[in-house]
Amino acid sequence: MDLQGIKRIREVNPVVVNYANFVTPFLVANGLNAVGASPIMSEEESEAEELVRLASAVTINLGAVRREGWADIETLCQAANDQQKPLVLDPVAVGATQYRQQLNFRLLKKYQFDVIRGNLGEIAVLAGIDWQTRGIDAGNGEGDAHQVVKACAQKYHNVVIASGATDYISDGTRVVEIHNQTRLLPAVVGSGDLLSSLAAAFCAVGPNPLQAAINASLTLSCAGERITEKLHDQYLPGSFLSGLMDELANITVAQVEERMKVEE
Numbered sequence: 001m002d003l004q005g006i007k008r009i010r011e012v013n014p015v016v017v018n019y020a021n022f023v024t025p026f027l028v029a030n031g032l033n034a035v036g037a038s039p040i041m042s043e044e045e046s047e048a049e050e051l052v053r054l055a056s057a058v059t060i061n062l063g064a065v066r067r068e069g070w071a072d073i074e075t076l077c078q079a080a081n082d083q084q085k086p087l088v089l090d091p092v093a094v095g096a097t098q099y100r101q102q103l104n105f106r107l108l109k110k111y112q113f114d115v116i117r118g119n120l121g122e123i124a125v126l127a128g129i130d131w132q133t134r135g136i137d138a139g140n141g142e143g144d145a146h147q148v149v150k151a152c153a154q155k156y157h158n159v160v161i162a163s164g165a166t167d168y169i170s171d172g173t174r175v176v177e178i179h180n181q182t183r184l185l186p187a188v189v190g191s192g193d194l195l196s197s198l199a200a201a202f203c204a205v206g207p208n209p210l211q212a213a214i215n216a217s218l219t220l221s222c223a224g225e226r227i228t229e230k231l232h233d234q235y236l237p238g239s240f241l242s243g244l245m246d247e248l249a250n251i252t253v254a255q256v257e258e259r260m261k262v263e264e
Ligand SMILES: Nc1ncnc2c1ncn2[C@@H]1O[C@H](COP(=O)(O)OP(=O)(O)OP(=O)(O)O)[C@@H](O)[C@H]1O
Pocket: 092, 118, 119, 120, 136, 137, 138, 163, 164, 165, 166, 167, 181, 182, 183, 184, 185, 186, 188, 189, 190, 191, 192, 193, 194, 195, 220, 221
């Protein structure tokens, strides 16, 4: 397992272009900056191709997209595919409305995403497996998480992260489970958005999307565990959030190695 990604991000300082939602761009930009990447948010179609040219990866977050935004998103996706830059999709609340499904399935049909990162409920919708979804939360379902994440990765020929108390990561063949966790991560709206953009940053420094997804998940959850411990397990989402940025900026490969709980 190649856990050196965080070191490479700090050396390379990869530019990550984000089509963000209007709820969490501050968290996503600061989180990317903290790990050593260089975030840029854009919603202007006329600069999309140029931005992708200077970027090392692109994240498309579908959290709050207006119909007018579709052309910009498609230009970003096309440029990323044309220029062979890693492309990550966050299908926020895809189960909630017909509109979200229409947009998600349209993009997944037209463009190749290297990584999809959603909660288990969202990933089940993309996989076409019956699962109860409610808004931005994961919801419950009967399906087996392994089956869901694997089916989604096979369907879209990519790597899928289904996040939750355990993060399940699959390339369609393997399923890797990340058991590091803290209840404070879901207490912060946008921790999922940050995970998606971190996956893009890690894809930018290789060696492959599966390892990048594992490294992104481990970095966020191990940083989250570290600050939770410093807060003596108190439920303090505000302190957690500011401390999380400090941990992301300082976490080392050795610290991740020491506490990582990975199963396959
Ligand atoms: N019950 C839980 N216990 C511990 N960690 C969790 C739990 N649920 C999610 N997480 C962690 O929180 C982070 C965000 O995952 P989550 O599944 O909540 O994404 P999301 O639903 O897209 O969130 P958001 O929409 O707020 O960005 C991940 O790092 C995940 O591992």
